[in-house]
Amino acid sequence: METSAATPTSPSHPPAASPSPSPSSLRLWRSAAHRNVRNQWSHIHAAKEQWLSAAFDGRSHTSNLVNAHLSRRGMPAMDLGVLKDMPGIRDKASSKLARREEQYQDMLVSSYKNMVHALCCLVKASRSMRCFSKVSPNNSVAQFSERQDDLNDSGDGGGAPVFKWFSIIEFESFAQELVEMFVSDLKLKRLLVLELLSVTFKEGVEHQTLLDWGDELYDGESNELQSIGLESGGTCPLPENWCDDISGSRRPGNPPSYEVLQVYLTAWLANVNINNSRIDEIFELVEEEMKIKFS
Template sequence: MGTPEPKPQSLSSRSSPFPLSSSSERLWRPAAQRNMRNQWSKIASYRQQWLSSSSSARTHATSLVNVYLSQKYMPLMELGALKDMPDIRKKASLKLFKQQEFHGSKLLSSYKDMVAVVVNMVNASQSMRCYLKGGNSSSLVHFSSSSKDVKDTGDCGGVAVFGFWSISSFEKLAEELIHMFKLELSLKRLLVSEFLSISCEVPQGNQFCWSDELYPGEFGDLKACNLYSDETFEPLRPRLKDRKSDMPTLRGNHQPDHEILQVYITTWLAEVNLDVHRVDEIIAVVGEEIHVFLS
């Protein structure tokens, strides 16, 4: 089936009950077109940033897992000619531990970049409207991405911005696309938390808690993406696309076996909440409508 396109010039619930004058409308459309191209170019660029950050995070997660497993099996390793060297196992384990810390830090940094990507996507999707600045009676017509006039909803009464689609049509496609990235970000937060929790040491009560921030300011970023609950005071629980039920109570496993860690890495790689074909469709069909190639 082909990509369902938004209905031409469909009026949204946010359409202005007081459309602009004909002269202002003629000036509004070029300004709205420039803004729409700008916001969708940003979204396409953020998508590429996501791919880069996700790939970097997976690389560090894989290295972290390999280092952890080396530490875990160090006591059982045959050292050959090195067995008589004083404290060789202890020194090797310490170096591996420092490597694990390094890759954990890099993994967290990449996750933070991914959060920033989704925040920026949300901001771009909320900046697609073009508001008249100064009012219809002003001798000079200017436009802005925000307005203090509650009567102006920034869509010129729901008219088409380019050939067929109103601003609300573009917003709906952006919402569909960004929703997938939100779900995937939430799932990746769970995986990051699990990776950062693994340790060869027996846990002393400081077990992973879903309501803990992974980095300073994380909850503020998640709020901007609507991924934080003010009712439960914690990030929304991860779930899979098209599933309504949340995952069960989350408990960190500090000493997972090789098979579990392999599942974590595979899940990260699969990006199960991102329908890549649909994302490509949305980017392509929007590019056609705004007459810009979006990669």
């Protein structure tokens, strides 16, 4: 393992470290910080597993949806063999495939919803590692909280290591690296879900409804995204380098081709923005620092 890979990248504008506490205060802070940081990383690990599970389910639903859609689209020209002369066979088969498409669309949205929920849990834990002195009338017993009562207390123990080497800022940096991966992949998968929901088939007629990026994919999505800072105004920001390609390819009456659908499927399967080796490395470093195993 390269040394550079083991060193967390500090945030661009890290909060200023609070003044170094006295040795006795530091011991009390570190004891509370041990518990809190362990708990938050346990939550991060659980959220990561929930994300990967939801993405795996979404992969299955995406594959089934694409296959059902392509089968229905190809039904008029499909060779049905001895069944070709059966009255209404193509219409009946198309209707059944259309119902399957709707089912798979609902299941895909459900998986995406679970991914958003997992990301919300991950982001919340990544922002809850600091341990602040709790201001109370009775100062005889030191107490700590995740909420900042004293503006002069940064909750990081003056930049001291929590366990052996890593400070709060370094733990936060590791967590932020994970957050950025999953946020990036969520945006890509959201775009894929949007595209796969754009073509519907009802009452024997294909309709293409181009959903806008700002449309909710399920009730409450905007609130969940906003809770972790992924909303700006009424929309989840779309990566700038995707805008021109999307506006040029998404036209009414021009459903995605077989090749494009295969690209969508491959993009979902690959988890292209998730660096699994780096994720494993981060958790190995954190586990080694804490002397625990999350799984």
